[in-house]
Amino acid sequence: MNKDILKYGFLILLLPVLQEVIFNHINLFGFVNPMIYIVFVFVFPVYKSKTSILWTSFLLGLCIDMLSNEGGIHTFSLVFVSYFRLFLLRFVKGSSLGDEDTMDILQIGNSIQVVWIMIVSFIHHFLVYLLEQFSFHRFGFVLLKTFLTTILTTLLISFALQIFLKKKSNAW
């Protein structure tokens, strides 16, 4: 239990720093920056209570918003996807998840995982860009930005999970 608090507390501090120092400066095509911090939603274990993921993603969102000076845009979007993440995983898998207390999200199979990451990223990025715009003005541009960023985020997160975490089965 205490080990988990340290582990995820460290992640909440590390992800905003990585996001700000490295990934907000990629500027692909001039405006596409991947939001890698949502990897939190994919690695947070299922056996934890739903309350704990809501509070931790709320905290992580606040840290990101503090650095990007955007009020609560990232907080809103991150809490939204963290609430619906298992619902979306069931939707992608097409069947029930089995025993949710013992399942490991990282072992669900590559294709399912990539599609899941893509759908969650799309919803998250769409909310972020829409709230940033704060109107339906220039809706096409918001969609384009969402599509391109989703592709980049999905690629980076899938690679990262593959390289760092797949081997250690129950590590995170």
Place this chain on the structure above:
Amino acid sequence: MFQIFKFFSKNRILLLFLFLEFVAFILIFQTHSYQQSKYITSSHRISGNLLKKSEQIHSYFGLKEKNEDLIEENVSLKNELEKYKQLQVPPTIVVQDTARKYSYIVAKVIKNSYLKRDNTITLDKGSVDGVQPNMGVILPNGIVGITLNVTNHFSTVMTILNSKSSINVKFKKNHHFGSLQWNGKSFTKTQLWDIPIQADIKKGDTIVTGGHSIFFPEQIPVGVISEVTYANKTFERIDVKLFADFSALHTVYIVTNKYRDEQQNLEAQTENE
């Protein structure tokens, strides 16, 4: 009563979810009011220091361009100095105090945004260095915006690429003035409003800051007219191409107006009478 408790415990997670989303939404609304949220902002001490470190790392990658900019600025300042040297100033003229109405504080941009609808930047100077809210921020070749929140060592700036920004400007060649407001489309162009139709304007005219602003000195270059469209014998839209490149801001100057409070108080007093 029991039923209510049962309802709450059954929908505990949903209620928590709605509560957290509600808090986040309030924070979003706060940034859309002119006075920003005081807590979730990048001029906060911890986030400010992190952004400063990040900027220090990234600034190494642009040293060449920055050097070239500085050389260019140096050359133009030297040229100006030569012009002054050639003027024969009689030694008896006393320089009046009003001539030093404005002074400048140099600051580094540690966080920049220019792709959103409402853009702000963060600077590494704060109240310790003499920065206050509502001060003008300029570049050697254009204007940037107005300071918004100030902490001890950092400050945030609402740039002219912001829906709440409205800057008094005028034409360099005559004294028709208007206001500069951004429509949110391209970060290289902003729009000029409130120009009377009888003003003789055409593509290529230079826009400078007007004398009605208490934030900026007069005659600072802003941009050139790039496109004019008409509708019903009035101007429908006037595009101004900005001199300042918002995608590559690094060093800016904060303008301190010595007589700002005096002017503001006098104007407020006059309005109350």
